[in-house]
Amino acid sequence: MSGLIKSSIARKVVMALSGLFLVFFLAQHFTINITSVIAPDTFNEWSHFMGYNGLVQFVLQPILIAGVIVHFVMGIALEIKNNNARAIKYNKYNGSANASWMSRNMIITGLVVLAFLGLHFYDFWVHEMSYKYIAGNPEDPTRYYEETVEKFEPFWRTVIYVISFVLLALHLWHGFASSFQSMGVNNKYKSAIQTFTKVYAIVIPLGFIFIALYHHLNPITH
Amino acid sequence: MSNMNLTLKIWRQKDSKSKGKMVDYKVSDISEHMSFLEMMDVLNEQLINKGEDPVAFDHDCREGICGMCSMFINGEAHGPDRGVTTCQLHMRMFKDGDTITIEPFRAKAFPVMKDLVVDRSSFDRIQHAGGYISVNTSGNTQDANALPIAKEAADKAMDAATCIGCGACVATCKNASAMLFVGAKVSQYALLPQGQVEATERVQNMVKQMDLEGFGNCTNTGACEVECPKGISLETIARMNREYLTASIKG
Structure with missing residues (x-):
């Protein structure tokens, strides 16, 4: 069993599974967020449910955080191992001749997304935690829409969010399809998987960009 | 087509323990019909005639089936052509006046033994x-x-x-x-x-x-x-x- 944990293939599968879990989470996150544009009342309702449902708060949320940690810790560990596998580098390495930029720079796009997560946690998660558990404020099922839109008022934050989503798209462009290959799925469904994952990699981040820009351009006027 | 004059930047390393470095060489009058290894043979003959140590590189069958020839050429394994080993790489893939970088296959699990030869x-x-x-x-x-x-x-x-x-x-x-x-x-x-x-x-x-x-x-x-x-x-x-x-x- 210890052989399995140390094995290169098992580690790749851990990357793939945690990645797929985060991809799935992204779809759920997007579904809720898009309601902030089309139906603010629904957004408030769903956000309140996510914020106060015991299962979501105390079971799913820790699983999600664990998924993020596993994915980036393993990603960084693999990157270090891979770097060590070629101690002396080439003087000339023509990487673009045989592989896409996205596939060769998962660590860069990944670290940018990780840095974004830091800001995103500060913006929403830390705020929620202190609002609910530290300040001990009473439940207010109508606050979420306004809080969210206000977040996108500063230009700098909107820009950082948009750039991060572009990098996320590049990460997903290679990573989503790659996770299937890592788990051994390379068969007659390959082209269908490629198409689906690449469409997903564009559509979801583009949707998040749309939401950020929409709120920035339509601030709440008091 | 006229023959080519080329500049070669080649990794030279005395043995597995020494530190290597890139060294520049010139070869002239290279025919486009030559294989890459034949071009290397021309260079080595030149070096031997001058009393210098020829560049060590792996080769055997020279017909693309033995897997011996290696070389990382201009940033790609076996050079810029597709579906070929270095022995099958023709000089017509290059142009007169080109500078070609030639390095050994690099990996911790493939230690360099001498010049372009790896274990x-x-x-x-x-x-x-x-x-x-x-x-x-x-x-x-x-x-x-x-x-x-x-x-x-x-x-x-x-x-x-x-x-x-x-x-x-x-x-x-x-x-x-x-x-x-x-x-x-x-x-x-x-x-x-x-x-x-x-x-x-x-x-x-x-x-x-x-x-x-x-x-x-x-x-x-x-x-x-x-x-x-x-x-x-x-x-x-x-x-x-x-x-x-x-x-x-x-x-």
Whole structure:
């Protein structure tokens, strides 16, 4: 069993599974967020449910955080191992001749997304935690829409969010399809998987960009 | 077409212990019909005539099937052409006045022995770990056609078996991963009934040896598949992963 944990293939599968879990989470996150544009009342309702449902708060949320940690810790560990596998580098390495930029720079796009997560946690998660558990404020099922839109008022934050989503798209462009290959799925469904994952990699981040820009351009006027 | 004058930037390293460096050389009057190795022969003759140490490089069959010739040429394993080894790379792929960078295959598991010669015995050790089937060959071998094998499986096994173990996959991989090589070696047995007897042990032992040798992990960039002189497909890596996972479950 210890052989399995140390094995290169098992580690790749851990990357793939945690990645797929985060991809799935992204779809759920997007579904809720898009309601902030089309139906603010629904957004408030769903956000309140996510914020106060015991299962979501105390079971799913820790699983999600664990998924993020596993994915980036393993990603960084693999990157270090891979770097060590070629101690002396080439003087000339023509990487673009045989592989896409996205596939060769998962660590860069990944670290940018990780840095974004830091800001995103500060913006929403830390705020929620202190609002609910530290300040001990009473439940207010109508606050979420306004809080969210206000977040996108500063230009700098909107820009950082948009750039991060572009990098996320590049990460997903290679990573989503790659996770299937890592788990051994390379068969007659390959082209269908490629198409689906690449469409997903564009559509979801583009949707998040749309939401950020929409709120920035339509601030709440008091 | 007129002949070419070229500048070569070549990695020179006295032995496995010395520190190497890039050295510039000039060669002139190179015919476009020459193979890359013939061009190297011209350079070496020039060096020998001057009393200098010729550039050491691996080569054997010079017809693209032995897997000996290596060389990382202008940032690519076996140079800019596709589906060829260095011996089959023609000088017509280059232009008069070009500067060509020539380095050894780089990987921790492929230590440089001298100049452009690397030690690829890590591949042999991976093969020893499981790249075989146990058959009694003492004269009473059964007829090859006695076992029915689906055409498609036979074809795919043959495709995997065309791997010549040259190491271009490792050299070109940004992680110096050997998964295309091991994938091919696992696949050629996994697809055939003869390979099933030792299947569970084989993939686990070969992957274990691959990891022990210090090769990197696969990031699925697909660079290996592009640079492989025999066109081994990424499908073999997926098959190895499947084999490995099922073998691990079986124990």
